[in-house]
Amino acid sequence: MAIHQVSACLVAGFAGGGQGGGGPTPPKSPSRPKPCEVQSAMEIQKRFYSQYGGAFEATIKRIFGKDAALVAGQNIANAPRLDLSMSRQQLTAAKGIKDEVEGANRPDFGRYPAVAAVAHKGTIFISSDLVKTCDMPEICGTYAHELANLLDAQINGMRNLEKNYGDRNDPWDPDTGWNVEKHMFPQHKR
Numbered sequence: 001m002a003i004h005q006v007s008a009c010l011v012a013g014f015a016g017g018g019q020g021g022g023g024p025t026p027p028k029s030p031s032r033p034k035p036c037e038v039q040s041a042m043e044i045q046k047r048f049y050s051q052y053g054g055a056f057e058a059t060i061k062r063i064f065g066k067d068a069a070l071v072a073g074q075n076i077a078n079a080p081r082l083d084l085s086m087s088r089q090q091l092t093a094a095k096g097i098k099d100e101v102e103g104a105n106r107p108d109f110g111r112y113p114a115v116a117a118v119a120h121k122g123t124i125f126i127s128s129d130l131v132k133t134c135d136m137p138e139i140c141g142t143y144a145h146e147l148a149n150l151l152d153a154q155i156n157g158m159r160n161l162e163k164n165y166g167d168r169n170d171p172w173d174p175d176t177g178w179n180v181e182k183h184m185f186p187q188h189k190r
Helices: 041-070 088-095 128-133 136-156 176-184
Strands: 081-083 103-106 123-126
Touching (some): 041 136, 128 136
Parallel strands (some): 081 123
């Protein structure tokens, strides 16, 4: 599996200083912005499972109810593929909708032909534009959203795709992923 490298959001650092002991002192480093800590899909997944894995499991149990027992515990070992190579515009075009999206998913229904209705792992797409912002709560919220939609597909196949555990009364997004995301990250308002 290739891990797509993304912009490290690096900011040019201060270059200068004096010569010897009598020259001017360079400014303190706190005045420089820190480089973005996100560089690869693997780093995002490690961060998600270490910081939000427990909250994700608890939210899945709450929202999926008895069906949560049908899904294996989520961790880095059974994580879906994560693709960071497409821009927001490319993801939106791929979904064929007019409203811009930051994430998408593709269930992998074809891996086990004997049980073609069951999704296994699949792929999560997060826009390269979002990753470049270095906003880890937003990036991890998008990951949780798309992972929840993939788990919905693992349990239910194509039946009512992505909406089996959603909030039908939510005017912004009635799907399973948004229902999980808004419970895990209440600060994510739409």
